[in-house]
Amino acid sequence: xxxxxxxxxxxxxxxxxxxxxxxxxxxxxxxxxxxxxxxxxxxxxxxxxxxxxxxxxxxxxxxxxxxxxxxxxxxxxxxxxxxxxxxxxxxxxxxxxxxxxxxx
Numbered sequence: 001x002x003x004x005x006x007x008x009x010x011x012x013x014x015x016x017x018x019x020x021x022x023x024x025x026x027x028x029x030x031x032x033x034x035x036x037x038x039x040x041x042x043x044x045x046x047x048x049x050x051x052x053x054x055x056x057x058x059x060x061x062x063x064x065x066x067x068x069x070x071x072x073x074x075x076x077x078x079x080x081x082x083x084x085x086x087x088x089x090x091x092x093x094x095x096x097x098x099x100x101x102x103x104x
Contacts, residue, residue, distance in 0.1 A: 002061050006053075043055075
């Protein structure tokens with residue numbers, strides 16, 4: 001499994017709304033992520049900067065390229081676009097992180 005990490009950015013004042021929406025994540029989205037090969041996925045919030053840090057494990061990172069075309073993913077992005085930095089297609093603005101240390 002390969003670990004992937006990235007950042008996103010939350011709009012001010014939406015910390016609790018972000019938590020609430022993820023606490024009620026759609027089952028069809030969970031299924032899609034698992035079907036894509038994602039085995040683990042965590043999102044951390046830096047409360048001082050509102051930076052979100054996503055960390056996931058996936059068998060084949062190239063499979064992540066399938067997600068933007070999926071209707072469930074597009075609906076989720078549309079649902080989240082009002083509370084975080086988003087691209088014109090409503091996907092979150094993400095910035096990849098380079099791994100510099102890992103202790104297995």
